Amino acid sequence: QWIYLNGHFVTKEDAKVSVYDHGFLYGDGIFEGIRVYSGNVYRMEEHMDRLYQSGKSILLQIPHTQEELTGLVLETVARNNIKDAYIRLVISRGIGDLGLDPYNCKAPSVVIIVEPLAIFPKHLYETGIEIVTVATRRNRPDVLSPMVKSLNYLNNVLVRIEAHLANVNEALMLNDQGYVAEGSADNVFIVKKGCIYTPPGYIGALEGITRSAIIEIAKELGYEVKEQAFTRHDVYVADEVFLTGTAAEVIAVIKVDGRTIGEGVPGETTKKLLKVFRKKVVEDGVP
Numbered sequence: 001q002w003i004y005l006n007g008h009f010v011t012k013e014d015a016k017v018s019v020y021d022h023g024f025l026y027g028d029g030i031f032e033g034i035r036v037y038s039g040n041v042y043r044m045e046e047h048m049d050r051l052y053q054s055g056k057s058i059l060l061q062i063p064h065t066q067e068e069l070t071g072l073v074l075e076t077v078a079r080n081n082i083k084d085a086y087i088r089l090v091i092s093r094g095i096g097d098l099g100l101d102p103y104n105c106k107a108p109s110v111v112i113i114v115e116p117l118a119i120f121p122k123h124l125y126e127t128g129i130e131i132v133t134v135a136t137r138r139n140r141p142d143v144l145s146p147m148v149k150s151l152n153y154l155n156n157v158l159v160r161i162e163a164h165l166a167n168v169n170e171a172l173m174l175n176d177q178g179y180v181a182e183g184s185a186d187n188v189f190i191v192k193k194g195c196i197y198t199p200p201g202y203i204g205a206l207e208g209i210t211r212s213a214i215i216e217i218a219k220e221l222g223y224e225v226k227e228q229a230f231t232r233h234d235v236y237v238a239d240e241v242f243l244t245g246t247a248a249e250v251i252a253v254i255k256v257d258g259r260t261i262g263e264g265v266p267g268e269t270t271k272k273l274l275k276v277f278r279k280k281v282v283e284d285g286v287p
């Protein structure tokens with residue numbers, strides 16, 4: 001396995017960053033998670049656009065043009081000779097001193113990791129998963145925009161811990177007003193009477209790239225899709241619930257906080273969307 005680290009391709013053992021890197025000291029940095037399906041990078045441009053926008057938002061200047069960095073990602077994929085993979089692209093503020101001041105960091109650190117990934121075991125895509133809602137809240141969009149994929153993922157980590165303690169695979173965060181925001185690293189959708197709902201970005205959800213793809217697919221299939229705020233109650237009484245994300249893809253939810261969703265099996269709409277999504281991810285990729 002070859003990892004790109006600041007201008008060099010190194011082995012996993014040699015892929016080390018300094019303890020003075022502000023990504024490590026302060027979570028000062030940004031990242032992207034991207035998928036490779038059958039050798040094609042899925043929605044590469046959208047991921048790169050989001051990365052550069054995250055950088056702009058936190059005043060972190062990525063030391064490559066978008067075109068150069070895209071080339072480096074493709075080169076890392078090619079060097080690893082892997083057809084189905086997950087790409088983790090990390091840009092941190094770089095090496096500074098113990099002080100917070102980012103202006104002491106001379107150059108951002110750039111890391112590209114490509115490796116196989118399956119966050120949920122295969123059979124869960126057939127059976128659906130059980131989730132809970134947790135006490136951890138999504139940070140307010142006016143504090144730090146959820147559109148910034150920063151290295152500060154402590155909320156999301158706490159959501160995962162709460163899910164683990166509840167013995168389920170994933171959990172939903174609410175926002176500060178109690179509206180359903182999103183999962184630890186995935187967006188949430190509900191289906192009610194043939195209409196598909198997902199929370200709008202201002203509720204405190206990252207407007208995920210898989211989310212956009214699913215909205216497009218759903219509209220193509222003739223569904224009405226509404227970006228609308230909803231509560232836990234709406235989730236409990238939905239006909240179907242599913243999550244979307246680069247890592248999660250599209251996964252059905254069959255139980256939320258002990259309430260069985262629909263018939264307790266993945267619903268027809270979710271199954272249809274997953275089927276079309278799986279077909280499209282191969283067709284839409286950048287070779």
Ligand code: PLP
Nearest residue numbers: 185186187206208209210245246
């Ligand atoms: N929400 C959060 C907090 C995430 O980190 C992610 C993962 O990127 C998502 C949602 C899903 O977004 P995407 O479909 O772009 O991967």
